Amino acid sequence: MPIETDFFCRCCRTPFLNRYPLDEEGRCALCRAGLRGFDAAYSFGFYSGTLRQLIHIYKYGKVHTLDRPLADLLLRALPRDEPFDWIAPVPLHWRKLWQRGFNQADLLARRVSAHTGIPRTRLLRRLRYTASQASLSHRNRRHNVTAAFACRQPERAAGRRILLIDDVLTTGSTAAACALALKRAGAVRVALLTLARADRRIPFSSQASASEMEGLS
Ligand SMILES: [Zn+2]
Numbered sequence: 030m031p032i033e034t035d036f037f038c039r040c041c042r043t044p045f046l047n048r049y050p051l052d053e054e055g056r057c058a059l060c061r062a063g064l065r066g067f068d069a070a071y072s073f074g075f076y077s078g079t080l081r082q083l084i085h086i087y088k089y090g091k092v093h094t095l096d097r098p099l100a101d102l103l104l105r106a107l108p109r110d111e112p113f114d115w116i117a118p119v120p121l122h123w124r125k126l127w128q129r130g131f132n133q134a135d136l137l138a139r140r141v142s143a144h145t146g147i148p149r150t151r152l153l154r155r156l157r158y159t160a161s162q163a164s165l166s167h168r169n170r171r172h173n174v175t176a177a178f179a180c181r182q183p184e185r186a187a188g189r190r191i192l193l194i195d196d197v198l199t200t201g202s203t204a205a206a207c208a209l210a211l212k213r214a215g216a217v218r219v220a221l222l223t224l225a226r227a228d229r230r231i232p233f234s235s236q237a238s239a240s241e242m243e244g245l246s
Contacts, residue, residue, distance in 0.1 A: 041070045041201070046230050059201075066205030066212070067193065069220040073106040076197055076225035084196055084224060088133050096133075099224055100140030103194070107141070107222055114189040116142045117152040119207055120178070138194040141222070147192065152214075153207055154181045178207050180214035187215030198226040 034044040039055035050057055059065050074080045080102075087095040118134035126132055135151070142149035157177045180186050191211055198204060198221065208219040 040068060041065050042072065044228065044230060065201060066208035067219045067221045070198060071106045071108065071220065072198060072223045072226040073102040074225055075228045077228065080225050088196065091130065093136065096136045096140055100137050102224055103137060103141055103222055104144055111220065112190060113147050113192040115152060115185065116147045116149040116192045116194060119193060119195040119203060120151065120153050120155045122155045134195045137196065141194060150185060152180055152182055152186055152191065153210060154179050178210040180210050183214035186211050189216055190218040191216050193219060193221045195221065195223050198223040
């Protein structure tokens with residue numbers, strides 16, 4: 030299940046079919062242009078097959094006991110040599126939290142915090158309800174989440190290295206918006222840790238339907 034690829038961006042770890050999208054320093058075009066927001070992105074596997082099913086059962090089947098094995102997968106994807114000051118979950122809007130009853134990113138963040146000893150704090154707040162992104166184009170989707178997050182404790186973020194945790198990385202626009210809010214508050218480094226990421230080397234439609242992918246937030 031873990032991702033195996035010969036060609037991936039040094040910063041965001043996006044896999045590619047060949048080396049041509051990467052510059053001499055191994056960065057993709059988005060990272061080179063500073064458009065990612067975050068400094069690194071680590072994922073255990075691709076959002077497909079068994080891993081996708083597990084994440085679905087966890088979120089929509091509300092099988093909370095899966096948080097321990099899933100957090101173990103997160104820990105396997107986390108580089109051991111990279112220091113962090115805070116672990117912060119990607120927040121849900123209060124309306125979605127109320128509907129689902131729990132924030133899967135927060136449960137995973139708790140486990141990773143307990144295991145690594147890195148303190149967890151809810152640094153981010155979701156300002157807007159970004160419900161129906163599935164119907165939006167990539168560009169509009171990015172615009173839809175920009176400024177959708179705010180840092181609720183800027184004094185805690187300033188000068189700090191932050192590990193953001195979420196379940197799935199799809200376009201990266203949600204993570205970018207979170208990272209930019211933390212950077213605006215003075216964070217020096219923001220890395221993202223997710224269970225799974227969309228494999229954008231193959232057509233989006235053959236991986237999962239857009240509405241299914243949208244369960245991510
Ligand atoms: Zn990149």
